[in-house]
Amino acid sequence: MLKFLMYLIFLIPLCLLxxxxxxxQSLMFLLCFxxxxxxxxxFNxxxxxxxxGCDLISxxxxxxxxxICVLMIMASESVFRYNYYSNFFLFIIIMLTMMLYCTFxxxxMLSFYLFFEGSLIPTLxxxxxxxxxxxxxxxGIYLLFYTLLAxxxxxxxMFYIYNFLGLLYIPLLMSSMNINNLFYLCMIMAFLVSMPMFLVHxxxxxxxVEAPVSGSMILAGVLLKLGGYGLLRVFMILINFYKFNYIWISISLVGGVIVSLICMRQTDLKSLIAYSSVAHMGIVIGGLMTLNYWGFCGSYILMIAHGLCSSGLFCLANISYERLGSRSLLINKGLMVFMPSMTMWWFLLSSCNMAAPPSLNLLGEISLFNSLVGWSWLSMNTLIFLSFFSAAYxxxxxxxxxxxxxYSGIYSCSLGFLREYLLLFLHWFPLNLLILNSDIVMFWL
Known part of the structure; x- marks a missing residue:
């Protein structure tokens, strides 16, 4: 554990050179492998x-x-090309990687909370x-106030748990605590805002929309998953409070349908992809709150799949933005004529986003649908619309x-660099490869 942390710490002096x-970038790839x-x-x-320490979820x-942090460096080559404080940029990315590594x-529980909040600072x-x-x-103020207040x-x-049990060690926390409704709300609200749930999204x-491509990638790829990871851990204590979960399931599923309809009205590329994240995370919250095996496994799978898929879509949006100088769908039209090779990547990542086989999203969504329908037949009504509208947008x-x-204002356009094709391949390949070994992500519970 500490050897990887030391590896990251020793990358910091290299940033300042x-x-x-x-x-x-190469050393970070090496760290991944x-x-x-x-x-x-x-099971250990x-x-x-x-x-x-790490278990399979972490x-x-x-x-x-x-x-995602390596791919952020790869996608932000323009920062390096224009020498836009590139050393400080690398330093922030390495700090963010360390924070996320320590969080997961x-x-x-206390160190988890500190790193969970600390990861917001480099993002900001x-x-x-x-x-x-x-x-x-x-x-930035929106981001800080929503997450910090919640x-x-x-x-x-956490102080209440420590007062009651005398420890905050996650594997030893049990569900036999004398807890009330207010404590339940305190423990899950931070994670619901971080996911984010509809109404606090x-x-x-x-x-x-305001973040650079690296900010969007880390937000969609990892920071939304902090909420899901926190819920997976916290429900080990709150398992007796399942009777309130129907509230969050209802809000998430109905909210997911509403957000999917909002997606259909977007004219901004990044905004559309961001709202689609809210819809996907709605299904994840719904599946988690059913507290059954299918729900836990499905939410974990969809979190990983969505992290890769939406990060890749943000890269594509940025590639178009660098060429055309606009994120508007009114200007980003007819790109098949300008960048025919990029169209294949648009298609591959879009099909993953709508959970087409053989992507990992498909496995996650089927598991989550299983868990929600097993929990209540009524959830069928929203799931039908969610699935249909996600394909529609x-x-x-x-x-x-x-x-x-x-758009007639465009007169010349580069087809794309090798770096960009590699970047998109490294998003898409793990997404479709992982389904071949899906037993790893299904049998961890």
Missing amino acids: GNFWWVI LFMFSMPGL WSNLSYMF FGLVLLSLW SSLS FLILGWGYQPERLQA SLPLLVG LWLPSAH TLYLYSYSQHGMN
């Missing part, structure tokens, strides 16, 4: 050290964090420092951006 952008080979067994903790999410590997720097528009200040009660809840689209995104008359 001059032209070390590609060296750091080293970490991949330290995979724990199905590994990489144990004081207050840190392992998958740490690997996702490391992978924490065995103590990314949005405020490298964002595109002046509105990024408002987006997570203060979580800290109080307003910070997400604004943060995505993805097709809308694909057909509007690739087909039709191209």
Whole structure:
């Protein structure tokens, strides 16, 4: 555990040297592969050290964090090309990687909370420092206030647990505590805002639209998964409070349908992809709250699949933005004429987003549908619409951006660099490869 942390710490001096952008990228890839080979067994903790350790849930999410952070460096080549404070940018990404690594590997509830909140600071720097528009200040304030206000009660809840049990060690927490409804709300509200659940999701689209491509990738890829990971851990204590879960399931499923309809009205590429994240996370919250085997496994699978898929879509949106200088669907039209090779990647990642086989999204959504229908037949009504509209807005995104008359203001366009094709391949390949070994992600419970 600590060896990987030390590896990251020793990358920091390299950031402060001059032209070390590609060296750091290569070393981060190496770290991903080293970490991949330290995979724990199905039912045990590994990489144990004081207050840190990995089981299979942590392992998958740490690997996702490391992978997305490398791809962030790869996607933000323009920062390096224009020398836009590239050393500080690399430093922030490495700090963020360390924070996320420690968050997912924490065995103590308190250190989990500290790193959970700490990971917001580098993200805020990314949005405020490298964002595109002046509105990024408002987006940053939204992000901070929503997440910090919701997570203060979580800290109080932790003090209550410590007072009652005398420990905050996650594997030893049990569900026999004398807890009340207010404690239940305190413990899950922070994670519901972080997911985000419908009604507390307003910070997400604004943060995505204002963030640079790296900020969007880490927000969609990993920071939304912190909420799901927290819920998976916290429900080990709150298992007796299942009778309130129908409230969150109802809000999430109905909210998912409403957000899917909002997606159909978007004219901004990034905004559409951001709202689609809210719809997908709605199904994840619904499946988690059923507290059954299918729900837990399905939510874990969909979190990993969505992390790769929506991060890839944000990369594609950025590739178009760098060429055309606009995120509007009115200008990003007829791209098939300009960038025919990119159209294949648009198609592949869009099909993954609508849960077409053989992507991991399909496995996750089928598992979640199983769990929700097993919990109540009534959830069928919303799931039908959710599934249909998710395909509808993805097709809308694909057909509007690739087909039709191209915007007459565009006169020349680069087809795409090898770096961009590799970047998209590294999003798409794990997404479709993991379904071949899906027993790993299904049998961890």
